[in-house]
Amino acid sequence: MSILTIERKVLEKNDVVAEQNRKLFAKNDLFVINLVSSPGSGKTSILERTLEYLSSSLRVAVVEGDVQTDFDAQRIAKYNVPVVQIVTNGGCHLEAKLVQDSLSTFVLENVDLLVIENVGNLVCPANYDLGEAMKVVVVSTTEGDDKPLKYPGMFHNASVLIVNKIDLVPYVNSDPEVIKKNALQINPALKIFETSCTTNKGIPEWGEWLRSQTKKRSA
Amino acid sequence: MSILTIERKVLEKNDVVAEQNRKLFAKNDLFVINLVSSPGSGKTSILERTLEYLSSSLRVAVVEGDVQTDFDAQRIAKYNVPVVQIVTNGGCHLEAKLVQDSLSTFVLENVDLLVIENVGNLVCPANYDLGEAMKVVVVSTTEGDDKPLKYPGMFHNASVLIVNKIDLVPYVNSDPEVIKKNALQINPALKIFETSCTTNKGIPEWGEWLRSQTKKRSA
Numbered sequence: 001m002s003i004l005t006i007e008r009k010v011l012e013k014n015d016v017v018a019e020q021n022r023k024l025f026a027k028n029d030l031f032v033i034n035l036v037s038s039p040g041s042g043k044t045s046i047l048e049r050t051l052e053y054l055s056s057s058l059r060v061a062v063v064e065g066d067v068q069t070d071f072d073a074q075r076i077a078k079y080n081v082p083v084v085q086i087v088t089n090g091g092c093h094l095e096a097k098l099v100q101d102s103l104s105t106f107v108l109e110n111v112d113l114l115v116i117e118n119v120g121n122l123v124c125p126a127n128y129d130l131g132e133a134m135k136v137v138v139v140s141t142t143e144g145d146d147k148p149l150k151y152p153g154m155f156h157n158a159s160v161l162i163v164n165k166i167d168l169v170p171y172v173n174s175d176p177e178v179i180k181k182n183a184l185q186i187n188p189a190l191k192i193f194e195t196s197c198t199t200n201k202g203i204p205e206w207g208e209w210l211r212s213q214t215k216k217r218s219a
Numbered sequence: 220m221s222i223l224t225i226e227r228k229v230l231e232k233n234d235v236v237a238e239q240n241r242k243l244f245a246k247n248d249l250f251v252i253n254l255v256s257s258p259g260s261g262k263t264s265i266l267e268r269t270l271e272y273l274s275s276s277l278r279v280a281v282v283e284g285d286v287q288t289d290f291d292a293q294r295i296a297k298y299n300v301p302v303v304q305i306v307t308n309g310g311c312h313l314e315a316k317l318v319q320d321s322l323s324t325f326v327l328e329n330v331d332l333l334v335i336e337n338v339g340n341l342v343c344p345a346n347y348d349l350g351e352a353m354k355v356v357v358v359s360t361t362e363g364d365d366k367p368l369k370y371p372g373m374f375h376n377a378s379v380l381i382v383n384k385i386d387l388v389p390y391v392n393s394d395p396e397v398i399k400k401n402a403l404q405i406n407p408a409l410k411i412f413e414t415s416c417t418t419n420k421g422i423p424e425w426g427e428w429l430r431s432q433t434k435k436r437s438a
């Protein structure tokens with residue numbers, strides 16, 4: 001299987017750069033999350049609500065990853081936080097080198113929390129380490145209960161699960177308890193939050209947990 | 220960019236097998252669609268409603284593609300149509316060879332319509348020809364208006380767009396007219412349907428259009 005061999009080399013090279021990123025983040029006492037999900041699960045909306053909640057008390061910077069457009073960076077820029085848009089131009093995931101190249105736009109010693117919003121894709125980003133402290137996977141209630149079992153790689157490699165669009169539960173054939181049970185079957189160590197960007201449910205809990213993880217502020 | 224070169228070779232090899240599939244489909248007067256979308260857009264639900272509508276009058280067979288599990292094949296098997304499940308085991312898209320290998324499970328001369336449900340991924344399956352007559356892309360109203368512009372490759376390469384979960388419009392910050400306008404900006408030739416698998420809205424129109432495309436029955 002020559003394709004697998006090639007893929008392994010790509011991943012090995014990526015891991016080298018990811019380690020460089022990780023060292024740079026550690027040197028700057030920077031907490032970094034890699035936010036991953038299907039397209040349209042609400043990653044950017046969660047980030048907007050999180051910035052409303054946190055940006056007055058925590059210095060946040062954002063890297064946006066998209067196949068095309070800078071729509072997400074435009075949305076984030078309204079919150080007056082440093083943001084850079086990476087356009088992969090067809091690429092299905094961010095790689096450590098793309099993130100590394102984007103970091104020069106920030107003054108890292110003045111940042112407490114860096115959020116990297118990955119390309120919307122529940123498969124490919126699972127295997128690419130960007131140097132983050134952890135992956136946070138978002139799944140919306142509208143996507144159905146079975147997603148953790150059908151796309152286990154992402155849930156296995158994430159540390160946190162956010163079940164989003166919890167306000168839509170009355171209108172969809174989906175049960176958040178089943179989503180959580182299925183996710184924990186893949187990864188029993190997952191820390192779980194439930195959120196709605198419409199009602200703001202769960203955003204304070206998620207925001208406070210994020211704050212508790214930042215080294216500079218908890219020091 | 221050696222990665223691009225490798226990728227091109229993979230695609231070239233895929234295209235050779237896709238052409239073999241296409242010839243086999245033509246020989247059997249078989250209309251074949253490649254159903255693509257984000258995870259959780261409702262591909263399998265649309266297929267279930269379509270089978271309810273069509274399977275008594277049209278001979279349908281289904282190839283299910285998933286990263287893991289045979290949940291979707293189990294759902295389709297209830298409709299008493301021939302179905303085969305391809306598990307990609309981490310792979311982010313179907314390839315023509317996987318489809319080719321699965322075809323031996325069907326008696327193709329006894330099939331009018333073959334639906335290939337791809338892995339839930341709005342990026343990678345766009346570039347892999349499986350030998351289908353056309354790609355049908357599904358986007359649900361819960362995913363937001365901007366998806367065609369953010370993931371243009373899939374909408375560019377599709378011939379049909381299904382805007383699904385139209386019943387959820389009152390509860391989400393999304394406008395089907397904007398989804399359609401954005402999709403047509405990427406691909407003005409798109410044929411568009413609006414569906415709801417809860418109310419069955421649009422399923423008869425979609426089903427009749429599918430029937431009109433099948434060679435054996437329209438002959």
